Amino acid sequence: MDTTAIDIEKDSGNFLYPEKHRYDAGLGLTEKTLDYISNVKEEPDWIRDFRKNGLRVFQDKPLPTHWATEDLKAINFDAIRYYLAGDRKASRTWDEVPDDVKQTFERLGIPENERKFLAGVEAQFDSEAAYSNIKDTVAKQGVIFVGSTEGLKEHPEIFRKWFGKVIPTNDNKFSALNSACFSGGSFIYVPPGVKVSHPLQAYFRINAQNFGQFERTLIIADEGSEVTYMEGCTAPKFDTATLHSAVVELVALKGAKIQYITVQNWSSNVFNLVTKRAIAHEEAEVKWIDCNIGSRLTMKYPGVILKGRKARGEVLSIALANDGQHQDTGAKMVHAADETTSNIIAKSISVGKGRSTYRGLVNIPKHLKGCKNNTECDALLINTNSRTDTYPAISVRGDGNSVQHEASVSKVSAEQIFYMQQRGMTEGQAMSLSVNGFVNDLTRYFPMEYSVELKRLIDLEMEGSVG
Amino acid sequence: MEPTNTAQTTLADPELFDRHLSGRENLPAWWLERKKEAWKRFLDLPMPNRKNEEWRFANVNAITLDGFSLPEPDPAAEAEALEQSTDFADHAGRLVFVNDRLAAHDPVGEELAARGVIWMPLEQAVAEHPDLLRRHFMAQPIELGSGKFSALHTALCSAGGFLYVPKGVEIEKPLVAFHWTASDQTAVFPHSLVIADPASKVTLIDCHYSTEGQTRNFITGVNDLYAGEGANLAYLGVQKWSRRSLAFQLNSTQAMRDSTVTSLNLNLGGKLARSENHSQAMGEGCRNEMLSLTVANGNQEFDQRTLQTHLAPNTTSDLLYKNALLDEARTLFSGLIRVAHEAQRTDAYQTNRNLLLNPAAEANSLPGLEILANDVKCSHGATTGQIEPEQIFYLAARGIPREVAHELLVFGFLDEVLEKFGRENLAEELRAHIRGKFGRS
Numbered sequence: 001m002d003t004t005a006i007d008i009e010k011d012s013g014n015f016l017y018p019e020k021h022r023y024d025a026g027l028g029l030t031e032k033t034l035d036y037i038s039n040v041k042e043e044p045d046w047i048r049d050f051r052k053n054g055l056r057v058f059q060d061k062p063l064p065t066h067w068a069t070e071d072l073k074a075i076n077f078d079a080i081r082y083y084l085a086g087d088r089k090a091s092r093t094w095d096e097v098p099d100d101v102k103q104t105f106e107r108l109g110i111p112e113n114e115r116k117f118l119a120g121v122e123a124q125f126d127s128e129a130a131y132s133n134i135k136d137t138v139a140k141q142g143v144i145f146v147g148s149t150e151g152l153k154e155h156p157e158i159f160r161k162w163f164g165k166v167i168p169t170n171d172n173k174f175s176a177l178n179s180a181c182f183s184g185g186s187f188i189y190v191p192p193g194v195k196v197s198h199p200l201q202a203y204f205r206i207n208a209q210n211f212g213q214f215e216r217t218l219i220i221a222d223e224g225s226e227v228t229y230m231e232g233c234t235a236p237k238f239d240t241a242t243l244h245s246a247v248v249e250l251v252a253l254k255g256a257k258i259q260y261i262t263v264q265n266w267s268s269n270v271f272n273l274v275t276k277r278a279i280a281h282e283e284a285e286v287k288w289i290d291c292n293i294g295s296r297l298t299m300k301y302p303g304v305i306l307k308g309r310k311a312r313g314e315v316l317s318i319a320l321a322n323d324g325q326h327q328d329t330g331a332k333m334v335h336a337a338d339e340t341t342s343n344i345i346a347k348s349i350s351v352g353k354g355r356s357t358y359r360g361l362v363n364i365p366k367h368l369k370g371c372k373n374n375t376e377c378d379a380l381l382i383n384t385n386s387r388t389d390t391y392p393a394i395s396v397r398g399d400g401n402s403v404q405h406e407a408s409v410s411k412v413s414a415e416q417i418f419y420m421q422q423r424g425m426t427e428g429q430a431m432s433l434s435v436n437g438f439v440n441d442l443t444r445y446f447p448m449e450y451s452v453e454l455k456r457l458i459d460l461e462m463e464g465s466v467g
Numbered sequence: 468m469e470p471t472n473t474a475q476t477t478l479a480d481p482e483l484f485d486r487h488l489s490g491r492e493n494l495p496a497w498w499l500e501r502k503k504e505a506w507k508r509f510l511d512l513p514m515p516n517r518k519n520e521e522w523r524f525a526n527v528n529a530i531t532l533d534g535f536s537l538p539e540p541d542p543a544a545e546a547e548a549l550e551q552s553t554d555f556a557d558h559a560g561r562l563v564f565v566n567d568r569l570a571a572h573d574p575v576g577e578e579l580a581a582r583g584v585i586w587m588p589l590e591q592a593v594a595e596h597p598d599l600l601r602r603h604f605m606a607q608p609i610e611l612g613s614g615k616f617s618a619l620h621t622a623l624c625s626a627g628g629f630l631y632v633p634k635g636v637e638i639e640k641p642l643v644a645f646h647w648t649a650s651d652q653t654a655v656f657p658h659s660l661v662i663a664d665p666a667s668k669v670t671l672i673d674c675h676y677s678t679e680g681q682t683r684n685f686i687t688g689v690n691d692l693y694a695g696e697g698a699n700l701a702y703l704g705v706q707k708w709s710r711r712s713l714a715f716q717l718n719s720t721q722a723m724r725d726s727t728v729t730s731l732n733l734n735l736g737g738k739l740a741r742s743e744n745h746s747q748a749m750g751e752g753c754r755n756e757m758l759s760l761t762v763a764n765g766n767q768e769f770d771q772r773t774l775q776t777h778l779a780p781n782t783t784s785d786l787l788y789k790n791a792l793l794d795e796a797r798t799l800f801s802g803l804i805r806v807a808h809e810a811q812r813t814d815a816y817q818t819n820r821n822l823l824l825n826p827a828a829e830a831n832s833l834p835g836l837e838i839l840a841n842d843v844k845c846s847h848g849a850t851t852g853q854i855e856p857e858q859i860f861y862l863a864a865r866g867i868p869r870e871v872a873h874e875l876l877v878f879g880f881l882d883e884v885l886e887k888f889g890r891e892n893l894a895e896e897l898r899a900h901i902r903g904k905f906g907r908s
Contacts, residue, residue, distance in 0.1 A: 067520050366827055381841035385808065390836040394849060399826035402852035409838050409845040
């Protein structure tokens with residue numbers, strides 16, 4: 001099919017509001033920046049030291065361009081604001097939320113009635129939580145759902161035990177950067193046996209030019225508990241690149257279940273370099289559901305360390321790369337106990353000059369028995385100049401372990417499009433339907449509101465992709 | 468010959484290169500010049516580093532240039548090796564090299580010679596067919612990481628089979644080249660170059676053997692295949708280097724329009740054996756089939772890197788690498804399918820299957836894709852597993868003893884590759900080699 005005319009409505013979903021920030025650490029990252037952040041946040045000394053160590057590691061580590069894209073070199077770390085905070089304290093009730101923040105939610109398309117179903121909303125406006133509300137039922141269950149700063153101050157006995165343990169500062173250059181200047185993000189603790197009945201949800205948003213956002217999220221699900229966390233990201237469009245580098249650590253203790261859902265739709269100038277990892281203890285289950293639609297470059301490989309017997313890890317991933325975008329995503333499954341199982345299903349769609357890359361790591365060491373991994377990667381290429389790559393790495397030893405990896409690359413068949421056009425659809429609608437069909441067997445695992453949102457995002461991205 | 472002090476010999480010794488050149492002064496100047504350039508390049512390039520993606524997961528610490536020198540003449544060993552060069556006896560021509568020295572040359576029959584078929588040792592071809600050699604010798608891109616060893620090969624290579632098949636000539640029987648290592652602490656550089664002109668058909672077999680199992684050798688072999696329009700070229704490599712050898716084998720293929728190239732490598736020997744196989748689909752309608760069969764035992768390591776490059780539309784490549792791992796053996800398969808933007812309607816497949824026959828064995832798999840065209844069918848699959856107890860039970864329930872059942876299942880796993888290769892007369896000899904590795908004959 002002729003695919004020369006690609007014209008995508010870039011401004012859909014963009015929004016930008018005037019900024020007023022009371023705290024601004026200025027451009028660039030030095031020890032002074034870190035002291036500024038610690039002073040503003042009135043943090044204990046161990047966090048101050050933790051930040052400074054993070055800075056040293058960040059400065060020591062080279063950019064990983066020996067395997068990653070050279071595009072990383074386009075980041076000017078000296079032209080980024082590492083900390084901004086508005087004159088807003090975390091709010092408890094909806095009435096206390098400032099009107100302009102409410103307006104943002106309006107534009108994000110969260111309907112009023114849907115909010116009622118959200119167990120607690122931790123909405124991050126710039127670096128600080130502008131709105132934080134834990135529904136009575138969840139709080140009564142003993143669930144702690146607060147911002148990371150609040151978590152480390154008010155619950156140090158739980159926070160400190162796990163903070164930085166799943167993803168050590170020196171894991172990679174960007175986890176070190178986050179360790180140096182993190183602010184915002186969530187801290188969640190679910191007590192033993194508690195099944196959180198509603199998903200916990202947080203919306204993040206970047207809204208200041210050249211402002212990097214460095215959330216730090218730590219979720220601990222104690223024995224036999226269950227929790228679902230949702231994270232949706234949208235960002236306004238800016239002229240210069242912004243950097244987003246989050247660290248998310250999950251700990252699922254014996255028999256616990258954690259489901260972590262992300263829909264990422266940063267604007268196409270954002271570098272989104274995120275480290276996400278979970279530890280699953282005995283018979284625990286961790287599921288990452290990860291959708292990447294936006295950003296200029298996303299590098300994100302959610303992982304699970306299967307530490308206890310019969311632990312289970314899962315990554316379901318959808319990536320859509322449009323013109324000027326590179327979605328470099330994947331999954332890591334590190335088996336560290338007998339009879340652990342992992343499943344990775346990754347689907348990517350490349351549109352226009354978009355590039356999507358899958359990187360995976362599966363490791364089963366020699367002393368283990370009865371471990372299983374299944375990996376499936378499917379790539380869909382829409383236009384003649386689209387690109388896709390797959391780079392998995394699988395190491396297997398041990399007894400009775402089995403691993404299978406499959407990947408395929410395909411395009412939307414001209415016959416399919418023709419068939420739908422015969423029935424009165426435009427080519428664009430037909431393409432959109434085909435792409436939604438391609439990801440459908442994954443999105444059916446998603447919570448309803450997320451699959452609806454995702455479908456809407458795909459429709460938006462596919463507009464004008466054929467002509 | 469007294470073995471020299473291992474602490475002092477190294478392949479990076481400039482005297483070693485001078486020694487290689489001495490006695491070769493009468494070879495054409497361009498040839499010697501290329502060698503000198505390559506030697507300099509070899510010295511300049513760094514040793515492999517795991518930070519380099521092409522060496523990811525590789526056991527680079529086991530790679531050393533030290534303790535090896537060039538072999539000295541050893542008539543007794545040559546005679547012994549020649550006597551054992553009996554595999555694939557039903558051939559159209561044979562070359563035997565022992566310690567990189569020509570020991571025998573069975574030329575092609577008069578009829579083939581009259582039709583222009585050339586089958587001769589490499590250095591003879593350098594003198595007699597300089598145009599072909601200049602154009603094709605070491606002319607394929609090195610993309611899989613062994614630039615340093617490729618340069619070393621160019622600098623020190625002397626032994627090899629040169630095969631040229633003119634347009635339309637079909638040779639039914641295979642040509643066979645034996646390369647033997649026969650002395651301890653020596654390095655050899657076996658080379659094969661096949662140029663199959665349009666519409667020709669030919670099979671080349673490389674036998675990479677050692678006279679005894681425990682010599683420590685350094686081998687860097689290169690095999691380059693050119694298939695002209697509509698040519699049908701088959702290659703079979705049987706690798707049984709001694710158990711203490713460090714071996715690199717760099718194979719490249721260029722397939723022109725409507726040609727078919729099939730290659731099968733049987734890997735059995737060496738301590739650390741790395742192979743780099745690159746197939747390039749250059750012309751529309753061509754087909755590259757890349758097959759490999761590895762049986763790894765003891766503490767052997769096989770490091771396999773493959774690249775399937777598609778540069779022209781309507782091309783096909785199909786890769787199947789199977790590894791059976793015993794004891795504490797380790798294998799590493801790293802494959803990449805690269806489809807250029809121009810290569811629409813490519814069909815490219817890549818499959819790696821690993822069978823772990825012992826819990827301490829380790830199989831690594833890095834199956835990759837880089838697709839820059841959208842109208843393609845590409846897939847890769849990698850599996851690692853064991854023999855299922857149910858399968859043994861099924862056979863045992865039918866009165867087959869467990870050991871026999873186990874063996875049947877292992878051979879069944881491996882035989883798929885031989886079946887894909889076809890050429891049943893050759894496959895039967897390969898089965899004998901595989902049985903030998905499993906301690907049966």
